[in-house]
Amino acid sequence: MTLARPYLRLPSIQPRHGTPPQMDLTPPEREGEAIKIVSWNLLRRIGATVRDVIDLIRTERPDLMLMQEATVEIDTLPTLIGGHYARSPLPGRIHGLACWSPWPYRRQPLTCTLPAGTLIRRVAQIVDCGTVTVANVHLSHGQLLNRRQLRRVVQILPHQAAILGDFNQVGPALIRHFHDVGPREPTHRMADMLPIRLDRCLVRGLTCIERHVIENYASDHRPISVLLRPTR
Numbered sequence: 601m602t603l604a605r606p607y608l609r610l611p612s613i614q615p616r617h618g619t620p621p622q623m624d625l626t627p628p629e630r631e632g633e634a635i636k637i638v639s640w641n642l643l644r645r646i647g648a649t650v651r652d653v654i655d656l657i658r659t660e661r662p663d664l665m666l667m668q669e670a671t672v673e674i675d676t677l678p679t680l681i682g683g684h685y686a687r688s689p690l691p692g693r694i695h696g697l698a699c700w701s702p703w704p705y706r707r708q709p710l711t712c713t714l715p716a717g718t719l720i721r722r723v724a725q726i727v728d729c730g731t732v733t734v735a736n737v738h739l740s741h742g743q744l745l746n747r748r749q750l751r752r753v754v755q756i757l758p759h760q761a762a763i764l765g766d767f768n769q770v771g772p773a774l775i776r777h778f779h780d781v782g783p784r785e786p787t788h789r790m791a792d793m794l795p796i797r798l799d800r801c802l803v804r805g806l807t808c809i810e811r812h813v814i815e816n817y818a819s820d821h822r823p824i825s826v827l828l829r830p831t832r
Contacts, residue, residue, distance in 0.1 A: 621682040621702040627661045632829045633731045634809060639666040639764040639799060640816075640823035641738070641788075642674070644695045647819035650674055653700075654681055656816060660825055663701060664729060668738040668766045670698035688725040690738075697725040697736045697765070706730050712756055714749040717742060724753050731830055732806060733758050737765035750775060750802075760805035762828060766821065767800045781808035787822045801826045 620626075627636060638660050642648040650673050657665055667674060670687055677700050678685045684704050688711040689696035699709055710726040717740040725736040735753050739746035746768050753763055754775055764782075767773065773780060781803050786795030799821055801808070810827040 625657055625661060625681055626702055627663050634827055634829035635663045635729060635732060636827045637664045637666060637734065637764060638662040638823055638825045641668040641766045641819060641821035642670055643819040644669045645671055650676055652818040656823060664727065664734060665700040666736040666764055667698040669695040671695050674698050688723055690723060691721040697738060699725060699727050699736055714752050715745060717745055722749055732828065733761045735763040737763060739768050741768045743770060760830060762806055763802040766798055768798055773802060775802060778802040778804045781811065782826060783811045783813045783824050785813045787813055787824060788820060799824045803828060805831055807831045
């Protein structure tokens with residue numbers, strides 16, 4: 601994977617190369633180099649637990665599981681179910697971005713800095729899956745700032761790439777050459793009242809074959825699932 605511009609690596613949890621995943625967690629063979637990705641904001645320590653994550657992996661059998669607001673509890677995933685795992689903590693916070701895959705990573709996932717907000721310093725986790733590079737993000741709430749952060753992510757990605765996670769955006773992202781192919785249903789209920797679509801998937805050089813929001817309420821966000829393959 602060649603990044604378009606220099607990046608800044610931050611201290612992160614070293615990837616844990618576990619045993620092969622349990623048989624019921626191994627994804628089926630997919631045609632055309634397709635990859636299934638699930639993304640879920642876990643809501644720190646008061647939302648989804650590591651057992652909830654395992655249940656979701658067992659149901660969906662993704663090639664890549666992305667998590668936002670993941671705490672140290674989630675670091676036990678490769679011990680419990682095998683597979684390969686890495687976490688990128690947000691500086692000064694108890695949570696961060698994490699990824700799990702039944703397959704070994706092509707190279708160690710990278711932690712890249714994003715433009716900082718007033719309170720929280722944000723990062724992106726870049727995962728090289730071979731045929732596609734995936735950015736795992738949890739962007740700031742400010743609408744101008746989170747679009748600046750998204751443009752920064754775009755600058756460090758190769759052509760064939762996907763960006764998934766909690767965008768915290770209202771309205772279209774408006775990023776050149778990237779298409780919003782994620783599910784259109786709401787994924788979060790703002791102030792426990794207003795349904796809103798915060799969890800998204802943007803792609804470049806990829807086609808989305810399937811997409812859906814998963815009916816899981818262990819967190820205040822519902823997970824999303826996409827099946828992507830390289831555009832011919």
